Amino acid sequence: MRILATAALLLLAAPAQAADLATIDCVSGKVSTAVTAKLHADVARNMAESGKRPSYDPAVGGSIASAAGACGLEHDWSEAAVKAARIYTLAKLGLSIAQRVIGERGFEAAELEDRFQALPEETRNRPLTAAESQELIKASVTDEAKQTRENAELLAEYFAFLSTIQYASFDFSQA
Secondary structure (H helix, E strand, O other): OHHHHHHHHHHHHOOOOOOOHHHOOHHHHHOOHHHHHHHHHHHHHHHHOOOOOOOOOHHHHHHHHHHHHHHHHHHOOOHHHHHHHHHHHHHHHHHHHHHHHHHHOOOOHHHHHHHHHOOOHHHHOOOOOHHHHHHHHHHHOOOHHHOOHHHHHHHHHHHHHHHHHHHHHHHHHHO
């Protein structure tokens, strides 16, 4: 009896296993092409509208939440992992459109991503502060003709996609 009680205490004291990062893309695999198309349209609209906070069709959020819930059950994720996977998936599915939009505005996605990746890991593993985002934008726009409020907002949104993918995947792996 004493052995069973000790074993039970050890099980309760053992830390919970973190979510396996290899399973995070389960969510995007469960999102329909129609919902992905709505998300892409929302990202394109958001990046074209300067001065407005990005918004998404409620069906997009609902579908991603349902898919994350299903993957959470399938892979035994914690609630924190499910939340991180939802955030990650929204940004990951929208990134290709964000890359296209910034390319159309004359920016190189690879250069911006390199600049983001050059940040210290502890900075990349949490949401960027406004000051950090501003520094990235200043360093990324050296051509005076491109130093506009609209371009600053555009790049802030792009860096938010990169940041979200990074910190949400980090949070997921810690959950």
